[in-house]
Amino acid sequence: MRIVEESFGGRGRVAETARRHDIGRTLLVRWRRQYREGRLMTGSKACLQFTPLAIAAPDEPEGHDGPFPPVPTPATAQVQMADITLVNGRRLSVAATIDPMVLARLVQALDPS
Structure with missing residues (x-):
């Protein structure tokens, strides 16, 4: 809210x-529109929204029959990925270790609703 209010100072x-x-300038413009429409709220006025989430078990590697996943070696190590389907239907695949702030900005850019 503070950033949006700061942006109402005049041309430029x-x-x-x-x-x-x-x-991003376009993100700030979107926030300004939401602010004017009364849809940008913080604190106790904020409307929480939850999105359904489904987590699928990873595929078992061939030749693995133990109860625990095999320990990855540098040659077999893979980045664990998270597949996200946004409310608007867009799909996003990101590294499971992505910084939460980066992910939040990315999701906001792809699905501003």
């Missing part, structure tokens, strides 16, 4: 504010 303030806070 959107780009300047976005640059200062290291966010």
